[in-house]
Amino acid sequence: MKNILYTIILSFSFSFSVFAEESIAWKIDNKYLTPKCFIYEWMSSDNFKEFYNRYVQDNKEWENWWNNIGLYFGNEIPLEDNFEASWGDDTLSLTRYLKDCTSSKPITEDEEEQLSYAVNEIKPKDSCKILAPNVNAKCLDIKIINVLQSFPAMSSVITSNIYGIFELTNKNKIILPLKMDYIIEETKEVKTSEEQAEISTINFEWIKKQKEITNTNQLVWEDKFIQLLEYNIPSISLYLGMSKRNKVPLLDNIQAVLGGPPDAIKYFNNRRYVVASACRAHSCPEKGLVFIDTKDKKIIGIIRHFFLNDLDSYSEDGNFLIFSKNHKTFNDIPKMFFEVVKEWGKERELSPKKVRFVGADNKIIDVTKGYGD
Numbered sequence: 001m002k003n004i005l006y007t008i009i010l011s012f013s014f015s016f017s018v019f020a021e022e023s024i025a026w027k028i029d030n031k032y033l034t035p036k037c038f039i040y041e042w043m044s045s046d047n048f049k050e051f052y053n054r055y056v057q058d059n060k061e062w063e064n065w066w067n068n069i070g071l072y073f074g075n076e077i078p079l080e081d082n083f084e085a086s087w088g089d090d091t092l093s094l095t096r097y098l099k100d101c102t103s104s105k106p107i108t109e110d111e112e113e114q115l116s117y118a119v120n121e122i123k124p125k126d127s128c129k130i131l132a133p134n135v136n137a138k139c140l141d142i143k144i145i146n147v148l149q150s151f152p153a154m155s156s157v158i159t160s161n162i163y164g165i166f167e168l169t170n171k172n173k174i175i176l177p178l179k180m181d182y183i184i185e186e187t188k189e190v191k192t193s194e195e196q197a198e199i200s201t202i203n204f205e206w207i208k209k210q211k212e213i214t215n216t217n218q219l220v221w222e223d224k225f226i227q228l229l230e231y232n233i234p235s236i237s238l239y240l241g242m243s244k245r246n247k248v249p250l251l252d253n254i255q256a257v258l259g260g261p262p263d264a265i266k267y268f269n270n271r272r273y274v275v276a277s278a279c280r281a282h283s284c285p286e287k288g289l290v291f292i293d294t295k296d297k298k299i300i301g302i303i304r305h306f307f308l309n310d311l312d313s314y315s316e317d318g319n320f321l322i323f324s325k326n327h328k329t330f331n332d333i334p335k336m337f338f339e340v341v342k343e344w345g346k347e348r349e350l351s352p353k354k355v356r357f358v359g360a361d362n363k364i365i366d367v368t369k370g371y372g373d
Contacts, residue, residue: 025106037101070178074134120144240305257288298326
């Protein structure tokens, strides 16, 4: 059920610690909430399955139930309830006591659990009373929290959840999850195709001439570069990763795989061609490369991945997805791109099992046979 929310583009942060260091801890009563305060879905989903099986009294849809979990506290879900997990090693509860998880110092990272959180600057549009109408306790605060889980040799996952802090009649303070996988609606100015083309022209010239930014990590934090990607790669949403998850825009996928350990930016043919590459933070087998032609004003990207939506089973060799909004067919891709990718793959010993292409029409085409020609 997890969603990698594209409205929160933090999953490509330089390292796990950067997310925590830049965060401001949630403070209440001169105490700071630590990551231990927050209910989140384990990678296996075993804890969520236990809660669902214990509290769901009818055939409620899994995602709908979790997305609106606050509606069931004080009704189907008793406050302060806890129980032994079916596997016998853990006691589970949807109620967390602040006395058990707060600190006198701001701590937003738990290195042992590879868990970190950040307070989202956007405020929930609904109150505790609306999100948790059956909770007979005083609501002290409510916030949207971005929770980051980092897995060795796998993708980092960020979810955005709403939590509420309540004071019980016995004065104990608790925190409850009110909405899981909350989608934050952001207003965004829509540019016309003519405006996008004009902005792209300026940014193509900028990336050709600029010399301050020297590696890909620096580049993914530059608005001009993100605009180039946004306006010149397909708008398709899909999932590319080490494990099967939900779909997000291709823009977010390429940002994620460019956000980890970086390579130096390369230039060819008197800086006509600009090449930026890197791998996903905490999951370096997932790699990405962007090829920019500053003369013809075209961009081609490639991602090494291990699943494409539900089309793939896991392959140690990985697969390639090549994409460009500026090229209608795979045959339109210039030879220079393949020369660059061949060298990039050779240096990293990449031998894709499958190769697919997404062009201007947003269709996924298998081009494995034509890739080596």
